Amino acid sequence: MFESLSERLGSVFDRLTKQGALSEADVVTALREVRVALLEADVSLPVAREFIKRVQDKATGAAVTKSVTPGQMVVKIVHDELIHVLAGDGLPTRSRSTTRLQRS
Numbered sequence: 001m002f003e004s005l006s007e008r009l010g011s012v013f014d015r016l017t018k019q020g021a022l023s024e025a026d027v028v029t030a031l032r033e034v035r036v037a038l039l040e041a042d043v044s045l046p047v048a049r050e051f052i053k054r055v056q057d058k059a060t061g062a063a064v065t066k067s068v069t070p071g072q073m074v075v076k077i078v079h080d081e082l083i084h085v086l087a088g089d090g091l092p093t094r095s096r097s098t099t100r101l102q103r104s
Contacts, residue, residue: 008037009078016071027059027074034078047085055081 012033016026031052038048058077 002041005037005041008040009034012037013071013075013078016074017069018071024060027056030074031056031059051081051085 012030016030034055035048035052038051039045043051055074055077058081059074
């Protein structure tokens with residue numbers, strides 16, 4: 001399941017990062033493919049919808065730094081949202097890692 005999801009997301013991201021500038025339509029098309037990949041990986045529809053909505057809100061009109069292409073920025077936003085969703089409890093990843101290190 002994760003392998004299939006990884007492959008699907010990888011192909012979407014490859015297409016995004018190869019483009020110089022992205023239009024809003026490019027982002028919408030890519031996120032539609034991400035939504036389908038999530039649903040095929042048995043992610044619930046409400047979770048997939050909320051995930052896509054948050055990514056689209058951040059990716060549309062996002063300020064892109066000079067060293068990052070728009071496609072790379074979308075990939076980063078999707079990555080950050082996946083971390084947030086998979087964390088489950090809303091704690092930032094660094095806080096969880098720090099907590100684990102302190103317990104060791």
